[in-house]
Amino acid sequence: MLSGETIYINKMQEIIASFDGTVSISNNAIYPIEPGDNIFQLHPFFQSLELSILNGNNIYFTFPCINLLLGERNYYCDVIIKKEKDFMAVLLFNYSDHYREMQEKIQKIKGEKFKS
């Protein structure tokens, strides 16, 4: 097995939840979530999407670069939510390093603009 094969597995958390938000499975690669926890209470980001997910016609939602304060750590994640027949899958991709690097680059450009 190549050493790099698990890089993305460690950056991706798969959460399976019922439509009322109750989590049944989580691989906890990023943040520990117990079965029985509610995904809509995990963070206001999810709470604000509850009605759109439950009532909308969309079955696939993608949200790039979401800042999530989970526990005491800030993460930048891409979030995918996929509605299946009897459950929803929530995938968190931890791209914190990438987005922090991007933030620093943009900060330099925009910061200079505001100084001038």
Added chain:
Amino acid sequence: MAAVKKIVLLGHFGVGKTSLVRRYIDSAFSEDYLVTVGVHVKKKEVIVNDEPVTLIIWDIEGNNSIEKARSSYLLGTQGFIYVFDITRQETYESIEEEMAFLQEHHDQVPVCLVGNKSDLFTDEFTKEFFKDPEFESCYFTSAKTGDNVEALFLDLAKRTL
């Protein structure tokens, strides 16, 4: 149980969206400019007409036009705050087009137009400068002093109900 309302802040880079949220949520302000990438989501509970309302506020990265904002960020929005910087013309010269875009794509969603950095008004440069019709119901706020910030969010909360 509190009604939950998703509020999204729109506007160019550097107009003070994050500062407004920080002032509103944390009663704090910093002169340092920190670029927002992606989205930061905060929440605050308010009382409107004796009922609790949970405002979930999406502070999204600055864009020169709403069309460039990622559409998924706007999904399910129940109130918009469009922020411009009163000292930078480029942040408000397309207001008519921006409001027309919201009217076309989110016609049921209330919008508050906000001229931020009102602490920079002077004896010569006053609110009267913004007398064109598109600014008629504009809020003038200062994240620095807190002026009008609470009133802005409370008004929008009322309009979402």
